[in-house]
Amino acid sequence: MNIIGERLRQLRENKQLSQGEVAKLIGVSRPAYVLYETGRSKPLRKIKELCALFNVSADYILGNDVEPINKKEMDKKKPADLEKFLNQSEIMFDGEVMKLSEEDRQEIKNALEFIFYKAKKKNKRKK
Template sequence: MSMIGTKLARLRKQKGLSQDEIAALLNVSQPAYHKWESGLSKPTNDNILKICEVFEIDVDELLHDETSTFTGNTISDSTVLNSSNSVISNINMYSPELMGQLLKNQEQITQILLTQNKLIETMMQNIHKS
């Protein structure tokens, strides 16, 4: 089971929901949700956002400890999180509007990185098929 799959199962059980119930809340089929939990497939970026909304968590919490690969360099999300937390603690004294914009930007960056990872995975699969 993948790390995301393990987290999905844990979060679902904490809410006391069946796979059918959570799949309905996410507007996906139960077999699709089962594949996410078992690590047979990964949710799309849109579904990741829905999952976070249903479980009332942020994307970082769901993806924490996952690794992101960029052109041969591996950066752990925990390293990025620690850097982000340091920056956020240094700017807590600024306006709520600034904080809101920074959080919005961070969410957009996360989505871009998730999309980039998906594209890289697709490219790698195509290379292996050739």
């Protein structure tokens, strides 16, 4: 395994996702994603999706950065309303009040950023 594969595996395990789940989220087959983690293929065509999913820079995935998150850059991209929502300790979802931990907030943020990225990409294709 190379540095790219090691980092992808570590990021995936930190999010407690299976290889199949990551593959589905970024739009590739599980065998294709396994090639990324084993170092037999580089995820160059899916790097943006991986960055959005794992909330890291492309440089980190590709082994150019030691730090997984460029915090300053990520803070610039946060919409104010999303930040306000995520700072709440409780939210109502499907009629139930749910308490959010810091980890829950980060997972929601990552999921929404990934969805927004996909929508933005989809809208660019229509033009």
